[in-house]
Amino acid sequence: MNCLFCKIASHEIPSQIVYEDDDVVAFNDINPVAPHHILIIPREHISTLNDLKEEHKAMTGHILLTAQKLAKELDIAETGYRVVFNCNRGAGQAVFHIHLHLIGGRSLTWPPG
């Protein structure tokens, strides 16, 4: 599978990994949009949110709880942070292996562009 994030998950391509376990990997975004910008991905290759199935329910919950855990560790849980899945190009998805953006460390405006 010629996928950048699969290669990051398998350590074939180096990245700044901040958390990993059997199911998910979290690493710093190479082009951060805020003081804290982490991507949380499943080890399993899933292209977009549209490809999620019933069998992925536990993994998606695990990704969200990983975001919560990292936000607490970074001390942004109380001040606020944002989690985003972009789905397909119209929403800005550029890497087709699902990833949750965890963004924080500054005040964030709404709505997004």
Ligand code: AMP
């Ligand atoms: P998206 O636009 O939602 O698909 O997000 C893709 C994200 O991956 C962007 O925020 C990029 O900065 C980030 N990115 C691309 N290549 C790398 C890399 N090698 N290591 C870490 N983050 C990356």
Ligand code: ZN
């Ligand atoms: Zn992949």
